[in-house]
């Protein structure tokens with residue numbers, strides 16, 4: 001039974017598995033034109049050493065001697081970058097390693113076995129693709145497995161891979177660990193923004209969480225395709241773990257794409273659209289994209305932490321205080337429906353919510 005809240009997210013037009021397509025391409029000329037994106041190599045990419053993604057030490061955020069200093073760093077990271085690397089986050093290595101190993105195993109299964117967990121019609125949960133809304137739209141070079149992990153009653157366990165055998169346990173454990181990290185970060189973010197903690201905890205009550213596992217196959221025309229089109233995340237806070245050592249995440253910074261080089265064991269955190277709106281634009285939901293490697297597959301796991309579906313999302317009164325509200329107020333249910341009904345297209349949806 002698919003939980004009704006998932007069906008309300010909308011659906012995506014069925015397109016072939018990119019993993020299977022990639023495996024069948026003998027010659028670069030055979031990459032179908034629907035995947036070829038001139039902008040992939042046209043847009044400028046920042047070179048090494050131009051600037052550095054902020055690194056936030058979670059253990060210092062919690063330490064009575066260092067928390068103030070580290071919280072200030074966190075504030076600047078959220079305001080200036082919208083992205084940061086999170087180290088010493090306390091998620092046990094074991095929880096991360098088991099999750100990674102099971103994801104790699106899942107994607108090695110034959111297509112038919114993966115399809116046992118495919119998205120059902122009119123739903124976005126499960127194995128497949130999202131954001132395909134028209135038959136002539138360009139396509140991303142990626143497959144994904146999207147699962148609602150929290151609150152518990154929203155889980156559609158039938159769509160959670162039963163192979164490898166440990167997958168469900170690994171994901172439950174990973175989800176719980178990440179939820180705790182996100183909850184602490186959200187508390188500190190509320191504090192940094194000068195919001196009463198209850199206000200944030202009501203909006204993010206029960207810590208709704210969805211996990212998207214991204215699988216990016218190699219492509220012989222790697223610099224002409226995109227893994228994920230430029231987008232912002234429709235979440236409050238996203239925590240991303242790169243599963244293998246292949247890099248590919250780019251974030252928009254001062255008009256060019258800035259390649260992220262994850263530190264070993266770090267989580268890449270980013271502010272999503274919801275916190276940008278709640279903070280009246282003080283914190284930024286920054287555009288990002290992923291690129292493809294010519295020889296190696298890339299995998300990542302994004303944990304999205306969002307508000308309760310029935311919450312109203314608009315700039316918070318304590319932040320606006322006499323100045324202008326920059327965004328409309330919208331229920332999260334409506335927001336997320338709009339998010340999934342259009343293709344990934346930079347900041348287009350966010351711009352449409354601006355006053």
Ligand code: OGA
Pocket residue numbers: 212214228233240248249288289290299300301302
């Ligand atoms: C996402 C995302 C980046 C990555 O899933 O929203 O931006 O590195 N992923 O896979």
Ligand code: NI
Pocket residue numbers: 231232233288
């Ligand atoms: Ni993203």
